[in-house]
Amino acid sequence: MSQAHAISPSGTCPYHADIDERKSAAAAAASEARAQKLANGGIKVENFTLTRKILRSGGTRQAGFMADLVTRASAKGSTPVLFQEGDVHQKQRTATARFFAPRVVTSRYRDTMNRLSDGLMQRLAKKGSADLAELSMEMAVAVAAEIIGLTDSSLTGMSRRLNRFFAQGVIRKVSPFRKIVNLFNNNFGLVAFYWMDVRPAIRSRKKARKDDLISHLIDQGYSNREILTECMTYGAAGMVTTKEFIVMAAWHLLERDELRARFVAGSEAERITILDEILRLEPIVGALYRRTTRDLEIEDENGQVTKIPEGTLIDMDIRAANADPVSAGACPYQLRPDRAEELGKSSIGMMSFGDGNHKCPGAAVAMQETAIFLDRLFNLPGLRMKTAPTLQWNTLTVGYELSKAIVAVR
Numbered sequence: 001m002s003q004a005h006a007i008s009p010s011g012t013c014p015y016h017a018d019i020d021e022r023k024s025a026a027a028a029a030a031s032e033a034r035a036q037k038l039a040n041g042g043i044k045v046e047n048f049t050l051t052r053k054i055l056r057s058g059g060t061r062q063a064g065f066m067a068d069l070v071t072r073a074s075a076k077g078s079t080p081v082l083f084q085e086g087d088v089h090q091k092q093r094t095a096t097a098r099f100f101a102p103r104v105v106t107s108r109y110r111d112t113m114n115r116l117s118d119g120l121m122q123r124l125a126k127k128g129s130a131d132l133a134e135l136s137m138e139m140a141v142a143v144a145a146e147i148i149g150l151t152d153s154s155l156t157g158m159s160r161r162l163n164r165f166f167a168q169g170v171i172r173k174v175s176p177f178r179k180i181v182n183l184f185n186n187n188f189g190l191v192a193f194y195w196m197d198v199r200p201a202i203r204s205r206k207k208a209r210k211d212d213l214i215s216h217l218i219d220q221g222y223s224n225r226e227i228l229t230e231c232m233t234y235g236a237a238g239m240v241t242t243k244e245f246i247v248m249a250a251w252h253l254l255e256r257d258e259l260r261a262r263f264v265a266g267s268e269a270e271r272i273t274i275l276d277e278i279l280r281l282e283p284i285v286g287a288l289y290r291r292t293t294r295d296l297e298i299e300d301e302n303g304q305v306t307k308i309p310e311g312t313l314i315d316m317d318i319r320a321a322n323a324d325p326v327s328a329g330a331c332p333y334q335l336r337p338d339r340a341e342e343l344g345k346s347s348i349g350m351m352s353f354g355d356g357n358h359k360c361p362g363a364a365v366a367m368q369e370t371a372i373f374l375d376r377l378f379n380l381p382g383l384r385m386k387t388a389p390t391l392q393w394n395t396l397t398v399g400y401e402l403s404k405a406i407v408a409v410r
Helices: 025-030 033-037 048-057 067-073 086-099 102-127 132-148 155-169 176-207 213-219 224-254 257-265 268-281 318-322 339-343 363-378
Strands: 043-045 060-062 129-131 287-292 296-299 305-308 313-317 384-387 390-394 399-403 406-408
Touching: 025 390, 043 048, 048 060, 048 287, 048 296, 048 313, 048 318, 086 213, 102 129, 102 132, 102 363, 129 132, 132 155, 132 213, 132 224, 132 363, 155 176, 155 224, 176 213, 176 224, 213 224, 224 257, 224 268, 224 363, 224 384, 224 399, 257 268, 257 363, 268 339, 268 363, 287 318, 313 318
Parallel strands: 043 313
Antiparallel strands: 060 287, 129 406, 287 313, 296 305, 384 406, 390 399
8 A cells, every 4th residue: 555545543644644545535626617507606615514515404405416407397396306495305305215215215226226336247257357337337227226216227228318418517628519419418318218218117007006206206196207207316416426336446456456355354334434435525416505595594503693695596515525524634635434433423425425314215226226236347357457547527416436446357
């Protein structure tokens, strides 16, 4: 292990304390999207304590992920759970909690995760090399599809369609003509996702309900369009983000032999502790936006009160909050898997899954799925990273997208 990666039991970083081990740092710094979003007013929050208190305050509404557009589109129907607030949101979250509870994930989906991981590793071993981004997307789609109920179509095809749609937020320098082509492809991807994946699942469950999200939404009287919107929401949260995290975690661990060996030799709880620290360092969603629905007064850890007027747009920088030394401790830009233990915390992923009423319900799914997939991957003889991932920036999630991560076993 190089000195730059040294881990100190004392909680300090005596070697190269100024090292920044975030692989997405340069792309994040280069993005101008957030400054443009706040150009017409609003505040940016980078403090961990303030971020957590704002998310738990109850005096805000969702302002990210195209919230205004989705809210207008949902004016005559049910608002997607991501954009609901108050009692309506809490009722829906309570009703769907059974699909994401940690004990349910362990008992119901573990066999699926094991089977999928084994199959993907067998394919990789047979071919000799593969794109890790494609393998992880296939894994993430299959697991999320079972929870959602998108099990009546081709998983490979669904992966392709979702990738096409969610690519719309990636920053690319293209000609005006190419932008028109991309817009067409994105809209075509959404239509194809409905006709090829969502509609068959709805038809099947109208004939016979199953224990999944789509059946639950049908029982609640959701229209096909509303179910499509929810599937897109859960598709982004449960498929695309998990895929990104699997690739990012593998990238870090394949470059650090000692930490990878520790990951493989450890229990699942120990593996998830390592993954928590990687996620703290490299959150997939880099910012959360809220708009205040009343005047707020938020006090930080020093007793300083921040007053935020009603109607204010708040940009909460998750990357900065996760690196706040007050909560993350020494050398917050370095990957130190013992950080949580040193700080006396059970988890240090911190704000990467959000907090408050809108905290991501699928956290347990994503972490267990990633731990199982990577355990199988790292046990392949001769595994190496043949080509490092290509990293692009997504303005919708204010986060990274990874592709062309070629791994080889011979």
